[in-house]
Amino acid sequence: MIQxxxxxxxxxxxxxxxxxxxTPMAVVNVLYDVGARDEDExxxxxxxxxxxxxxxxxxxISDYDEPLQLAGGENxxxxxxxLTNYYCQxxxxxxxxxxxxxxxxxxxxxxxxxxxxxQRKVVCEEFKEHYINKPYGDVWHMMRDLAYKVxxxxxxxxxxxxxxxxxxxxxxxxxxxxKHYTPANAILVVAGNVDTAHVKKLTEKWFGEIPSGxxxxxxxxxxxxxxxxxxxxxxxxxxxxxxxxxxxxxxRLEHDYYATDLLTDILGGGASSRLYQAxxxxxxxxxxxxxxxxxxxxxxxxxxxxxxxxxxxxKDAEEAIESELDKxxxxxxxxxxxxxxxxxxxxVMAFEDMSVMNRAGSLAFYELLGDGQxxxxxxxxxxxxxxxxxxxxxxxxxxxxxxxxxxYLAN
Amino acid sequence: xxxxxxxxxxxxxxxxxISLKSPAIFKLDxxxxxxxxxxxxxxxxxxxxxxxxxxxxxEKKLVASAANFLMKNGxxxxxxxxxxxxxxxxxxxxxxxxxxxxxxxxxxxLSKQLEHILPLVQEIFMDxxxxxxxxxxxxxxxxxxxxxxxxxxxxxxxxxxDALLFGEQHPYGVYSEMGxxxxxxxxxxxxxxxxxxxxGHCTIFSAGILPSNFQELLNRYFGKxxxxxxxxxxxxxxxxxxxxxxxxxxxxxxxVQGAIRIARACPLPTDPVFPKxxxxxxxxxxxxxxxxxxxxxxxxxxxxxxxSYLMNHMHASAxxxxxxxxxxxxxxxxxxxxxxxxxxxMHEVGKEELLLVKNYLIGTxxxxxxxxxxxxxxxxxxxxxxxxxxxFNYYVDVIxxxxxxELKQLAEEYLIPDDFYELTVV
Numbered sequence: 001m002i003q004x005x006x007x008x009x010x011x012x013x014x015x016x017x018x019x020x021x022x023t024p025m026a027v028v029n030v031l032y033d034v035g036a037r038d039e040d041e042x043x044x045x046x047x048x049x050x051x052x053x054x055x056x057x058x059x060x061i062s063d064y065d066e067p068l069q070l071a072g073g074e075n076x077x078x079x080x081x082x083l084t085n086y087y088c089q090x091x092x093x094x095x096x097x098x099x100x101x102x103x104x105x106x107x108x109x110x111x112x113x114x115x116x117x118x119q120r121k122v123v124c125e126e127f128k129e130h131y132i133n134k135p136y137g138d139v140w141h142m143m144r145d146l147a148y149k150v151x152x153x154x155x156x157x158x159x160x161x162x163x164x165x166x167x168x169x170x171x172x173x174x175x176x177x178x179k180h181y182t183p184a185n186a187i188l189v190v191a192g193n194v195d196t197a198h199v200k201k202l203t204e205k206w207f208g209e210i211p212s213g214x215x216x217x218x219x220x221x222x223x224x225x226x227x228x229x230x231x232x233x234x235x236x237x238x239x240x241x242x243x244x245x246x247x248x249x250x251x252r253l254e255h256d257y258y259a260t261d262l263l264t265d266i267l268g269g270g271a272s273s274r275l276y277q278a279x280x281x282x283x284x285x286x287x288x289x290x291x292x293x294x295x296x297x298x299x300x301x302x303x304x305x306x307x308x309x310x311x312x313x314x315k316d317a318e319e320a321i322e323s324e325l326d327k328x329x330x331x332x333x334x335x336x337x338x339x340x341x342x343x344x345x346x347x348v349m350a351f352e353d354m355s356v357m358n359r360a361g362s363l364a365f366y367e368l369l370g371d372g373q374x375x376x377x378x379x380x381x382x383x384x385x386x387x388x389x390x391x392x393x394x395x396x397x398x399x400x401x402x403x404x405x406x407x408y409l410a411n
Numbered sequence: 412x413x414x415x416x417x418x419x420x421x422x423x424x425x426x427x428x429i430s431l432k433s434p435a436i437f438k439l440d441x442x443x444x445x446x447x448x449x450x451x452x453x454x455x456x457x458x459x460x461x462x463x464x465x466x467x468x469x470e471k472k473l474v475a476s477a478a479n480f481l482m483k484n485g486x487x488x489x490x491x492x493x494x495x496x497x498x499x500x501x502x503x504x505x506x507x508x509x510x511x512x513x514x515x516x517x518x519x520x521l522s523k524q525l526e527h528i529l530p531l532v533q534e535i536f537m538d539x540x541x542x543x544x545x546x547x548x549x550x551x552x553x554x555x556x557x558x559x560x561x562x563x564x565x566x567x568x569x570x571x572x573d574a575l576l577f578g579e580q581h582p583y584g585v586y587s588e589m590g591x592x593x594x595x596x597x598x599x600x601x602x603x604x605x606x607x608x609x610x611g612h613c614t615i616f617s618a619g620i621l622p623s624n625f626q627e628l629l630n631r632y633f634g635k636x637x638x639x640x641x642x643x644x645x646x647x648x649x650x651x652x653x654x655x656x657x658x659x660x661x662x663x664x665x666x667v668q669g670a671i672r673i674a675r676a677c678p679l680p681t682d683p684v685f686p687k688x689x690x691x692x693x694x695x696x697x698x699x700x701x702x703x704x705x706x707x708x709x710x711x712x713x714x715x716x717x718x719s720y721l722m723n724h725m726h727a728s729a730x731x732x733x734x735x736x737x738x739x740x741x742x743x744x745x746x747x748x749x750x751x752x753x754x755x756x757m758h759e760v761g762k763e764e765l766l767l768v769k770n771y772l773i774g775t776x777x778x779x780x781x782x783x784x785x786x787x788x789x790x791x792x793x794x795x796x797x798x799x800x801x802x803f804n805y806y807v808d809v810i811x812x813x814x815x816x817e818l819k820q821l822a823e824e825y826l827i828p829d830d831f832y833e834l835t836v837v
Contacts, residue, residue, distance in 0.1 A: 022452055023781045024427075060415035069700050070767045072424030072774020089778050091427065096419035104415055121712025121737075125668070129715050129735050133668045135562045205413065237665070239558035271495035281492065284548060287555040307559075309551060340500045347502030347521050350453050354782060 002359060002375055005196045006367075009203065011212035012184030016363050016372050017199045018191040020356055026192040027089045027356050028098040030106070031364040033187075034180035035082040036159075037152040037220055037298065045159020048079040049123050049168055050176055054086065056115025058105035071097040079157050082297040083368060089357055092193035096202060103206035106186065109177055116170055123165050127158050135238045139408055146230050147246050147301055147404040151223040182213030187367045191360035223248065223299060229400045235411035240287070241308045242408040243318055246301040247397050249293060253369060258381045259389035260293065260302060260397065265341040266333060266390065267291040267324070268304065272340070274324055275304065284309055285317050297369075301404075302397055314407050328394040332387045345382050423766065424773035425811045431803050432786050437626055439615075439634035446790055447625070448618040450783040454522040456619035457784050460532070460633075461795065463643050464514035464607035467582045471599065472591045477549065478603040479509035482516070484545040486538040491545055494531065501527050511582050512725050513795060514607075522620045526628065533632040536608060541600050550592045557589065565735055567662050568670035568836040575658070575832045576674055576729050578651030583724055613638040614794070618787035650727055652676070658834045666837040669741035673732040673748055675831045680723055680796050684821070686809040688730070691821050692721050694760060694768050695751065696732055702751045703732065711747065713740040725796060730825065741835050755822035759815035772810045 004018040036047050054077065055064045068075055073090030088098050131137045140156055148154035159165055188207070190199045226248055250256040268275050268291020279286045289306035308317050352358050366374040434446040466475040483505060484491040498505045503520035505528070516535070520528055560566040570586040577584035613636075615629065622628065678684050689697075696703035696719025703717045717734035736744040760768075779785050793802060 020452070025778050025781055061418075065700050066767065067418055069698070069771040069774075071421045072427075072770045072777065074698075074771070074775055074778070091422065091424055091774055091777055093422040094419075094424075097421055100415070100419050107415070118709060118712040122708055122715055125713070125735070125737055126715040128667045128737065133564065133663075133666055133735070135559050209413065237562075239562065240555055270499055272492060272499040277492055277495075280552070281548065284551070287552040307555065310555065336500070340496070343502035343524075344499060345502075347455075347504075347519075347524075350455050350521055351519065354451070354453050354455065354784070356781070 009208055011210055013207050014187045015203050016189045017196045020192055023192050023356055025089050026092040026095045026194050027360040029087040029189040029360040029364050030102050031187045032084045033185045034084055035080050036157045037081050043164055044155045045165045048157050049165055051077050051079045051084050052119040054105055056112050057110035059108040061104050064101055081153055081157055099202045099206040107210050120165055124162055127162055139244055143244055143406055148223055150221045179216055183210050184212050184215045187364045189360045189364045192356045226402050229403055231405045233407040235409045238410050241314050241410055244305045244406040246303045246404045247402045248299050249302040249397050251299045252297045259385045259393045262341045262385055263390050263393050264291045264293055278324055279320050285312050285320050325398050332391055338387050342382055424770040429807050431800055434790050439630050441634055442639045443613050445615040448783045448787045449621055451619050454620050456522050456525055456621055458518045458617040460516045461614045462514050462608055463612040465510045465512045467512045473587055474599055474603050476509040477595050478600045479507050479514045481541045481545055482539045483535050485540050485542045486534050497531055503528050529632045536636055543597050546597050554589055554592050564662055564666055564670040564836040568672045568834055572672035572674050572834050575653040581648050581650055610637050612643050616787050616791045618783035656832055660836045662836055667738055668735045669738050669835045669837045671734050672834045673831050674729050677728050677730045679728050686806040687821055690813050691818050692719055695719050707747050713744045738837055749828040752826035752828055755826055759819050769810055
């Protein structure tokens with residue numbers, strides 16, 4: 001049970017405080033409700049590029065990292081298709097340094113030309129390192145584009161192409177900031193060896209006077225239900241054939257999310273999962289195979305990806321996947337198998353909650369979903385899932401007309 | 412009106428006193444040492460069984476890592492699937508890793524499930540059979556993994572730099588080729604398992620919220636096993652570094668980045684100079700605010716990230732600089748790395764920058780010692796290197812007290828460009 005206090009400033013900033021006196025540290029986590037899904041299709045990769053610019057100096061402080069490091073702190077940030085999250089950890093006595101730094105960059109950035117010039121290059125190198133200069137690195141660009149026709153999930157967080165990043169202008173940066181980086185669009189979580197009354201005072205002092213700005217109302221086109229099977233085949237300079245399959249699935253807030261999540265574990269969560277046991281160990285058609293999803297806030301992708309054993313026909317490999325999916329569609333799985341994935345989930349949650357940093361990040365995420373308290377109700381929702389739920393989801397989601405398949409062949 | 416350009420007062424992290432919580436130490440009936448840190452807020456445990464079974468002791472390539480991997484893929488009574496299903500059912504993670512001197516079996520699970528899992532771990536140490544069928548699957552899948560890795564410039568660079576530093580025959584520099592997997596035989600793996608696990612040398616490190624009868628539990632399942640009976644012969648491996656210092660390798664004609672590795676030998680972690688080198692390393696390339704990062708990423712934008720490291724081996728250590736940079740700026744990147752070495756040799760670091768490095772190091776250390784798994788991790792590192800808490804305290808003292816002129820002296824000795832191996836793989 002994670003305890004926390006919650007209050008909201010006049011400018012709309014939501015604040016959650018989680019006290020844990022067993023640590024000498026404090027964590028400050030600022031989540032902005034903006035991700036790649038809020039980008040314009042002609043300027044993709046911007047939310048993530050912007051995350052880099054948040055470290056390029058704010059209106060009154062020329063550098064973010066140095067003062068934090070001087071206060072014994074460290075920090076990082078990440079951007080997804082849904083959100084952007086910044087977090088730092090420092091000795092609790094120096095908590096105010098984090099307030100000073102985070103509030104100033106919420107107030108306004110320095111909008112330095114030099115920072116933009118450099119970070120464009122840095123992000124282009126990040127793009128190359130992860131998505132170009134790597135075997136199979138381009139597959140998710142193609143898969144997103146295949147699976148989504150309308151929703152902005154059709155591009156990756158890093159962006160559609162290098163050119164979008166290379167062409168980013170300072171004006172774009174300014175517009176993006178004032179549109180999305182407002183108190184009303186942010187969630188602040190302060191955790192660790194802190195005291196709520198003190199945090200309240202610091203929050204009023206440093207964030208209270210930031211203008212609330214214009215509340216951004218998201219108007220993202222939702223993906224219409226897919227009606228026909230989609231397939232594509234590509235040839236690349238890779239050593240082994242691989243197959244990627246996705247199906248549209250429940251969004252993070254739908255009730256079916258939990259059963260869907262457990263179904264990915266049944267199929268591909270670890271060494272005793274069905275796909276691994278049947279296709280890697282018994283039939284030896286795949287060298288590796290995984291089943292997972294992205295936990296997207298809007299309707300996401302249930303994914304199976306596997307690398308074939310050399311010499312196996314990809315058609316046979318795909319049929320073998322289908323035969324395993326047939327089993328979960330046509331037969332109830334037994335209770336022990338369901339209990340297994342529930343036990344695994346319970347364990348994962350406990351390990352995640354070990355660090356104050358993770359607890360702070362999770363609280364911010366659940367608050368974004370609507371209520372930080374959801375964090376404490378999550379496991380109950382998994383426990384309520386039945387074998388009938390799993391079969392229903394398997395039938396609903398894992399059908400051909402909802403599927404996208406890429407044959408990624410070695411040339 | 413709030414003056415936002417004025418930084419709030421800080422307590423310098425160097426003013427914090429830092430202590431490493433001591434573990435409880437006890438011996439099992441068979442003389443196995445156990446180090447246990449009972450602490451934490453979540454009902455979880457971690458246990459590591461550390462064996463002297465790394466590739467240091469193998470006579471033939473890959474035998475140590477294959478035996479380590481296959482150990483949980485079948486016993487006299489249970490198939491690989493039955494073992495995996497059992498572990499997963501209790502929401503546990505039973506992993507194994509093979510390093511140079513040591514090889515580890517690690518268990519993570521909820522405290523309440525511990526008692527269910529321990530008998531299985533015992534069975535794996537007593538009765539693993541390393542089935543032929545599992546070995547065949549292992550060979551096939553590892554060869555495929557290698558084939559994919561061989562397409563990556565960072566993988567090629569990582570193993571090549573180790574080979575340059577230590578020689579391809581040395582356990583630190585050896586790397587695998589397709590034929591090495593083909594050559595593996597079940598009998599040699601079984602022999603290795605028998606010598607280095609079943610009858611091997613074991614030390615146990617545990618942490619978390621352990622049951623009150625934990626010592627009795629460990630004794631019940633592991634105190635009767637034939638561990639630590641035979642003395643494992645220490646082995647000597649000669650280091651044969653490459654004569655050629657500079658290397659350029661073209662692995663992928665269409666590559667858009669190059670993997671750069673620049674490295675040289677340095678003193679061991681047990682050497683009194685090592686903690687000082689750790690501070691120098693952080694300043695040079697060990698954190699986001701380092702000289703390398705500030706210049707090469709944050710000023711020039713040549714790379715997504717550049718770091719330097721000190722290797723933590725037991726028999727020989729090295730300083731390593733590592734990055735992936737745009738193909739057209741690889742040369743410029745290397746030049747800037749040497750430029751930053753020159754700066755550290757020629758000029759003393761400023762007081763303020765050094766204070767920042769010290770505060771950063773102490774602050775992160777404070778955060779690092781938060782939680783039982785981190786604390787036992789520190790102890791494991793100390794104990795396996797034959798060190799003790801005084802080494803840790805000395806490290807903290809060094810961070811707090813080291814002076815600019817000492818860092819300059821160290822740079823003059825260790826950051827000389829001509830002494831480094833330099834490798835770029837596109």
